[in-house]
Amino acid sequence: MKQLCLQADASYAGVRIDKYLAEVMSDYSRSFLQRQLKDGNVTVNGKREKASYKVAEEDEIAVLIPDNLEPDIQAENIPLDILYEDDQLLVVNKPKGMVVHPSPGHYTGTLVNALMYHCKDQLSGINGVLRPGIVHRIDMDTTGALVVCKTDIAHQSLAEQLKVHSITRKYRAIVHGNLTVDSGTIEGDIGRHPTDRKKMAVHVRNGKPAVTHYQVLQRFGNYTYVECQLETGRTHQIRVHMSSIGHPLLGDEVYGPKKCPVAGLHGQTLHAMVLGFQHPLSGEYMEFTAPLPEYFQKLLLKF
Template sequence: MNFVEIRVPSALCPVRIDQYLATLKEPEISRSYAAKLLKEERILLNGKPAKASTKLKAGDVLSLDLPAPVALDVEPEDIPLDIIYEDQDVLIVNKPKGMVVHPAAGHAQGTLVNAVMYHCGSELSSINGVMRPGIVHRIDMNTTGLLVVCKNDQAHKSLAAQLKVHSITRRYVAIVIGNLREDEGTVDAPLGRSKKDRKKQAIDELNGRPAVTHYHVLERFGGAYTLVQCTLETGRTHQIRVHMASIGHPLLGDEVYGPKKCPFDLEGQCLHAQVLGFIHPRTGEYVEFSSPYPAYFEELLTKLRNKYNS
């Protein structure tokens, strides 16, 4: 165990406990990790179990009972990776549809982490002692496209800081249901866990975290479907899926936030992480990578063009 006591400075007050903890450099704690510690009552505020929503005041004392880092119990697996770029600091991978990013209940094997561990060996960051070596951000199992994996803690800290200030370029392409009225627009709606279904995300104006998605129409297919480019200003769980559904245009194939039945034989939502750009942690220069449409996406576009635009 690692016990840490912190006296809150006046400069940052008032501020929520989870937000304050995420600003610390030592110990380094993400908001998600802070939420876990709070749930387990490992964080005390002035000697009493703390709640994430509590606003801190100058002079408050936080006592943190940090568990020892959990040994990673994940086996490396020789799974082929579509590597777009690699150097001593980062690995850019083009994730296929159906692959889970990191191990979880029901997905202990066959994940991107299993594959990356085999490819990189011990060259992976270990920030927070979590069960996700090298993973700074993730995309859903049935979303394809680009992910950056960090090979050391310095790279991880740099990329995490860029994510925090929303400076990383992340552009997706999606096929949505219906015909968008405007050629472009922005959905600015905070997201949080759904109170009706804990497995889903929902717009939560009161307690949700800020979420902004910019969309731009690339191609229309009659009045039935639209190909759009979505640029993330923030990166919340299921953000594009929830935001597009909220304006009446859920992603084609998304049975969670859209219709339960799909007229095409699809495996989940039509969503592809096409462009990823960031400041390289070692060189300080901006780098950008792109990924072509996956085969299923191209085939579907051909079908839609033949049916609606021929």
């Protein structure tokens, strides 16, 4: 049996523990988490609590996961576009349509399956069997640079850099409409959508601070090509923030128009182009650029 340890932050203070667990442990179903609460497999500060318990800031929450519920993730010989690699980490250029780590409905064909084949047993184990080596992620239909940790030392270093927002993350995107200014900053707390668990939203209860800077690169009348730089790293941050100012990403059927106006385009036009961080051992600043994918280049030429 595996134990997951969590610490509640201030944004969840006063939230029922069953709702808290559903948000922070989204890889597991609500019914599974409810069952663990009922069976006494969830403790808060060492004490068993019911589903109605309201979380307090800095609560130490432990959840026991039965062994037979951890899927057997298999290594798969899937080609990787590697931008950099050493004995501590590697930076990959993730293609469109690839899920980063296994989750319900996606236990094969993920980046983790490919990494397990490429790295063998040399991946950080901090995030468990579902997310070995994964310190941050990008959405299935988002392409671009992603750092993967081979050692726990590297994982801890990169996680701390993410926490203090010292990692450089610049994205390229095509958004609907013509932005009225050449650059700007979007600030708006992001949290789980109150009625749709698969979506995020701005200015919701329990939202966490989020800041996105954007710069117009080219205008196409009905669309605008932009660079977005993350100051924070919330789930779906760029997609949610750009939609919140009336300029959702082209192809994003979750936060934008339900029907994509460009035939053959699947998923949002979002590319993690630049990724920079301090190497966990040397402390040297390193920066990597993932070239725009072919589909993205063709769209720019088409407009």
